[in-house]
Amino acid sequence: MPYLFNKFNLASHRWPVFSRILAATIGGYALATACSLFISQLLLNVVGKYQAIHIGLMLTFIVYACAAIWVFSVESASKAWLGLIKLTLFFTITTWLLMQFTDVIRS
Amino acid sequence: MKDNFRQSMKWFHTWVGLIVGWILFFMFLTGTMGYFYQEITRWMEPERPFIEHNISNEQLLDTAQAYLNKHAQGIDGWDIYLPNVRDQNLRVGWRHPAEPGKKRGKYKIKVLDIATGDKVASRATDGGRLLYRMHYRLHYLSTDISYWIVGFCSMLMLLAVITGVVIHKKIFSDFFTFRAKKGLPGWLDIHNVLSVIALPFHFMITYSGLLFFLFTYMALSTNLQTNDDEYREMRKEIYPRTAHLEKANQPAKMLDVSVLYQQTKTAWQDDDLSYVEMYAANDINAQVLFVRHETDITYNPADEVMINAVTGEVIAQQAKEYTGAGIIHNGFFSLHEGQFAGPLARWIYFFTGLIGTAMIASGLILWTTKRKPQQMKKPNGPDFGYRLVEQLNIGTIVGLPIAIAMYFYANRLLPLDMVDRAAWEAHVMFISWAILLIYPAFRPAAKAWPEQLTLAALVYLTLPLVNALTTDKHLANSLPHQDWNFAGFDLTFLVVGCCFAFAAYKVKVLQASKRFSKQSSKQSSKQRVQQNKPPVLAASESLLSLQQVNKEKC
Amino acid sequence: MLVLTSLCFTAMVLFCLAMTKHREQVIVHEVSILAVRFFRPLAWSLLSFTAYLSVDMYGWSIGPALLFGALTIAILLLTLLLTYRAKIVPKLAIVMSLMASISIFIS
Numbered sequence: 187m188p189y190l191f192n193k194f195n196l197a198s199h200r201w202p203v204f205s206r207i208l209a210a211t212i213g214g215y216a217l218a219t220a221c222s223l224f225i226s227q228l229l230l231n232v233v234g235k236y237q238a239i240h241i242g243l244m245l246t247f248i249v250y251a252c253a254a255i256w257v258f259s260v261e262s263a264s265k266a267w268l269g270l271i272k273l274t275l276f277f278t279i280t281t282w283l284l285m286q287f288t289d290v291i292r293s
Numbered sequence: 294m295k296d297n298f299r300q301s302m303k304w305f306h307t308w309v310g311l312i313v314g315w316i317l318f319f320m321f322l323t324g325t326m327g328y329f330y331q332e333i334t335r336w337m338e339p340e341r342p343f344i345e346h347n348i349s350n351e352q353l354l355d356t357a358q359a360y361l362n363k364h365a366q367g368i369d370g371w372d373i374y375l376p377n378v379r380d381q382n383l384r385v386g387w388r389h390p391a392e393p394g395k396k397r398g399k400y401k402i403k404v405l406d407i408a409t410g411d412k413v414a415s416r417a418t419d420g421g422r423l424l425y426r427m428h429y430r431l432h433y434l435s436t437d438i439s440y441w442i443v444g445f446c447s448m449l450m451l452l453a454v455i456t457g458v459v460i461h462k463k464i465f466s467d468f469f470t471f472r473a474k475k476g477l478p479g480w481l482d483i484h485n486v487l488s489v490i491a492l493p494f495h496f497m498i499t500y501s502g503l504l505f506f507l508f509t510y511m512a513l514s515t516n517l518q519t520n521d522d523e524y525r526e527m528r529k530e531i532y533p534r535t536a537h538l539e540k541a542n543q544p545a546k547m548l549d550v551s552v553l554y555q556q557t558k559t560a561w562q563d564d565d566l567s568y569v570e571m572y573a574a575n576d577i578n579a580q581v582l583f584v585r586h587e588t589d590i591t592y593n594p595a596d597e598v599m600i601n602a603v604t605g606e607v608i609a610q611q612a613k614e615y616t617g618a619g620i621i622h623n624g625f626f627s628l629h630e631g632q633f634a635g636p637l638a639r640w641i642y643f644f645t646g647l648i649g650t651a652m653i654a655s656g657l658i659l660w661t662t663k664r665k666p667q668q669m670k671k672p673n674g675p676d677f678g679y680r681l682v683e684q685l686n687i688g689t690i691v692g693l694p695i696a697i698a699m700y701f702y703a704n705r706l707l708p709l710d711m712v713d714r715a716a717w718e719a720h721v722m723f724i725s726w727a728i729l730l731i732y733p734a735f736r737p738a739a740k741a742w743p744e745q746l747t748l749a750a751l752v753y754l755t756l757p758l759v760n761a762l763t764t765d766k767h768l769a770n771s772l773p774h775q776d777w778n779f780a781g782f783d784l785t786f787l788v789v790g791c792c793f794a795f796a797a798y799k800v801k802v803l804q805a806s807k808r809f810s811k812q813s814s815k816q817s818s819k820q821r822v823q824q825n826k827p828p829v830l831a832a833s834e835s836l837l838s839l840q841q842v843n844k845e846k847c
Numbered sequence: 848m849l850v851l852t853s854l855c856f857t858a859m860v861l862f863c864l865a866m867t868k869h870r871e872q873v874i875v876h877e878v879s880i881l882a883v884r885f886f887r888p889l890a891w892s893l894l895s896f897t898a899y900l901s902v903d904m905y906g907w908s909i910g911p912a913l914l915f916g917a918l919t920i921a922i923l924l925l926t927l928l929l930t931y932r933a934k935i936v937p938k939l940a941i942v943m944s945l946m947a948s949i950s951i952f953i954s
Contacts (some may be wrong), residue, residue, distance in 0.1 A: 215513075222514040233617070236527040239518050240618045243511050247503050251451050255459075258305045259298050469863055471926045490922040493915045590908040624908065633909055637848040641916040648919065 205263040213270035214253035218246040220277035227284040299460055306456040307660065311682070313446040314657045315689045320428045320446065321653060322693055324498075325646030327425025328631055328639055331379040334420030336782045337704045338404065339764035341415060343774040344381040345407050350566055351551035356410045357385050358550050360403075361574070364412075369540055371571040373550070374402075377586075378636050381778050383407055417714040418704055424697070429505070432719060444510045447502045454495050457488055464489060480659045487652040494645045495652070501625035531622060533613040535582060535597060543577040547602040550581060556607055557583045557598045571602065579603055590627035654690045661686060684733040684741075691745040692729030694793075698752045699725040705763045739804060746797035753790030757783040850950055851904075851914060853943035854897040855921035860940040861890035863925065872933040900951070 222242035229238035257266040326333065335341060357373040365371055365387050374384040383405045389398035403412040423432075431439040458464070468489065471482050488495065508515050508524075519527060550569060557566065570582040579602035588596060599608045615623065627633060631642045661683050668675035675683075703721035707714055733741040760783060761767035771779035863869040865886035870878065901910035901917075928936050 219511070219514045219517070222511065223517065226518060236523075236530045237616045237618050239515070239527060240531060240616070240622070243507055243514060244504065244618060244622065246511050246514065247448070247451065247500065250448065251455055254452055255302070255305070255456060259301050466866070469859075469866075469869055469922070469926050469929055471930050486923075486926050490926070491919045494919065588909075589906060590912065627908075628912055635848070638913055638916060641848070641913075641920055645916060645919050648923070 202263040206257055206266060209263065209266045209270055210254040210257040213267065213274070214250050214257065217253050217270055217274045217277070218250040220274045220281070221249045222246045223281045224277040224284075227281045227288070230284075230288060302456045302459045306453055306460055309449045309456070310453045310653075310656050311660055313449045314653055315685050316442070316446050317450055318650060318653045318657070318689055319693060320443065321646060321650040322697075323424055324428035325643055325650060326421070326697070327428060328634075328643045328646060329379075330421030330425040332421065332778055332782065333424060334418075334422060335380050335382065335778050336766075337418045337420045337701070338413075338415035339705075339760075339766040339779075341382050341404050341413050342406050342408065343766075343771070344376070344776040344778070346775070348407060350375060350554060350564070353383050353407065354551040354554055354569065355549065356405060356407055357383060357569075359410060360405055360412070361385055361387075361571075364403075366575070369573055371574050373569040373571075375566055375568060377567065379639075379778075381776065382413075416704075416709050417711075418718060419715045423715075423719060424700070429502075432723070440506050440509055444503065444506055447499055450499045451496075451503065454488075454492075454499060458492070461485065461489070477659075477662050480655060480662050484652060484655040484659050487648050487655060491645050491648045491652070495649055497625065497628055498646075498649065501629035504622060504625050505629070507622075530616060531619045533615065533619075535599065535613070537572040537580050537582070537599070538578040540573040540576050541578045544575055545577040545579065545603045547575055547579050548605050550602075553581055553600045553602060553605060554583065556600060556605070557585075560595075560598050560607075561585055574602075577603060580608065587627070587633040590624045590633060654686075657682070657686050657690065680734075683738045685730065687733040687738065687741045687745055688726075688730030691742070691749055692726055692732075694789075695729055695745070695749045695752055696722045696726035698749070698756060701756060702752075702759065705759055743797050743800045743804070746793055746800060750790050750793035750797055753786050753793060756786045756790075848913060848917065850947045851897060851901055851917040852920050853947040854893065854900070855914070855917045856925060857940045857944040857947075858890045858893040858897060859918075859921050859925050860936055861886045861893065863929070863936070865890065869929065872929055873936050 222239075222245065225242035225245060226235075226238040229241060232238070233241070253270065257270070260266050260269065353375055354373060361371045361373075365385075368387045368389070370388055372386040374380070374386065376383055384402050385405060386400060386402040388400045391398040404415065405411070406413050426432075429439070429443050430436065431442060434442070461467075467485065471486050472478060503510065508528075515524065550571070554566070554569075558564070565586045567584050567586045570584065572578075572580045572582070581600045581602045583598045583600070585596050600606065601608055631639065634642055661679065664679055668679045674680075700718055700722035703718040707717055707721070711717060729745065733745070736744065757768060761769070766776075766779045768780055768783050771777075771783070860873075864873065864878075865883060870883070897917075898911070898914055901914040904910065905913055925936070928939070
């Protein structure tokens with residue numbers, strides 16, 4: 187482990203890399219989950235509840251992968267975090283709005 | 294991360310591949326052997342009789358039913374597996390009632406001797422099943438932990454595949470380029486070629502591997518959207534199952550399965566019955582389900598015929614209904630497992646799996662090759678990390694194949710009446726792997742490579758010999774019986790052994806020429822270039838043979 | 848399966864011939880530019896024919912899967928041959944495509 191850290195070389199590099207790893211794993215997971223909720227809400231009335239959930243879930247891995255790659259391609263760790271949080275919030279809020287909308291239709 | 298996108302992706306690809314490379318190698322190799330797990334199981338139970346040619350399905354079904362009537366009374370579900378290319382013995386199976394506190398009872402499979410109609414008493418072994426289950430059930434770990442580890446590794450594999458495509462500079466113009474060069478460019482080319490030619494496979498196998506535990510990995514999302522009942526219903530929609538009646542507890546006489554079998558012949562033109570399931574046997578509700586070999590990757594509903602076993606009526610099957618997403622999901626499963634593959638396609642599956650294994654191995658070797666010149670210049674010798682990677686490389690890439698061979702040795706050599714014999718077979722495998730992992734720590738890498746390769750060659754070449762000494766299912770017997778299951782196994786061992794021997798030889802030639810070139814580098818640098826050509830091939834071929842090796846193991 | 852593999856192999860050889868650096872490996876004498884222009888379209892049409900054949904032989908679901916398997920094997924074979932025995936590639940391609948077409952006509 188210390189070797190790995192040394193490899194990421196120099197004290198200045200160590201923490202940003204660690205932060206990015208956290209962003210990719212935890213932030214990416216959160217984003218993927220939010221995205222799956224969003225997709226299943228979006229498709230709810232098109233293909234039925236279970237299939238909508240299923241499609242959302244199947245796409246999570248792709249979203250997760252893209253998120254992780256993106257995290258490691260931007261200039262700074264803070265930018266990566268910020269981007270992930272923004273997107274996750276966007277998906278969550280849109281999902282919530284969509285849910286209100288579907289309730290209106292049903293009632 | 295780095296200066297530009299490609300640079301950072303390169304960095305990412307390198308480290309993502311390295312940290313889980315060895316586990317991925319293990320998963321790929323054991324998973325690849327899984328394509329032949331039935332064949333392996335049969336080889337590991339040498340008490341089984343040789344293949345019997347030209348026996349009709351009717352006769353086989355009668356034999357099986359007679360045995361089941363005698364020995365499996367009171368059990369609800371019976372299964373009959375007909376001999377096929379993969380396993381040339383007749384087998385029956387049933388699930389025992391669950392023990393208190395357990396969810397499901399144990400499933401037992403018995404191999405029947407067609408000549409006597411009785412079961413074959415074979416040695417205790419977990420066979421090929423254990424080997425292929427290792428690739429997602431990392432043997433010693435608990436189910437949950439291993440699923441998550443496997444998921445993590447697969448996710449990184451997916452990342453490595455995607456970033457690999459991104460960083461490959463000239464994927465089309467270098468499509469066929471393989472320069473048999475020495476050192477770094479040679480290994481880079483090997484890695485590239487192995488990755489590109491099987492790219493669809495790599496992506497498919499990784500993504501479908503993740504899909505297998507979709508609801509485990511994405512538990513958060515699933516739980517947010519469904520409660521327990523909805524979850525169960527959703528799973529039912531995704532994995533539709535053939536419905537059957539429950540037991541009514543009114544004994545009734547069943548018709549002969551072989552008679553019922555005639556009716557499937559109108560549904561299917563060809564005669565390729567795969568297995569038979571019986572529900573509520575010897576009950577008024579008895580039903581028999583005939584299933585033929587898969588003809589479609591979404592588990593074609595037309596491949597099944599359900600018949601009432603008391604009246605002999607064909608029960609109209611409601612075709613399994615797949616949702617669009619369900620078709621994709623199940624299609625990926627089927628592609629991953631390759632159950633539909635015939636013998637030739639199975640070999641191609643196997644070979645492609647080995648290409649994947651070799652791709653990982655070449656990537657790992659590439660890591661050390663790239664850093665070698667720099668590391669060798671260090672005053673205190675190479676870094677700890679470098680040496681660790683080198684050691685793990687040797688211990689895994691050559692060590693694991695040897696360990697798998699030891700699993701087969703254990704199967705033949707452990708005493709038959711040993712307590713926990715089946716478990717010990719696996720212990721032997723992992724103990725020998727551990728030894729081979731530690732061994733390179735005490736040897737210089739230049740010596741450890743050829744030594745372990747030689748050992749591997751030796752181990753595989755003697756395996757058929759040991760087989761001949763301990764059982765009667767050796768080549769001299771299996772070839773005349775045209776039992777390609779047994780014979781193919783031994784022959785494959787020989788081929789693998791030869792590949793390893795070739796690899797060891799090439800590595801030695803490479804080293805000899807290196808030493809030679811060092812001594813005479815001043816005088817004849819030009820000559821050296823020519824001299825070095827074989828070594829180059831050597832490096833590449835050692836890899837190729839490695840991969841074959843792995844392959845042939847089955 | 849063998850038919851698919853040999854047709855894939857031939858198609859790949861044609862692709863190979865369309866690339867200058869590989870053409871020089873395989874064929875000693877000059878080839879007219881006109882002929883070279885035809886290699887690539889020919890390769891694509893042969894590949895599409897093989898795809899059609901795979902679907903025709905094994906159905907929509909298994910066919911493409913086997914096609915990719917056949918492609919993998921064909922490219923591996925070709926890459927190895929180009930490196931170690933480049934000169935026999937054209938002959939082998941002709942023999943394999945002939946055998947494939949014979950077996951298609953017979954069946």
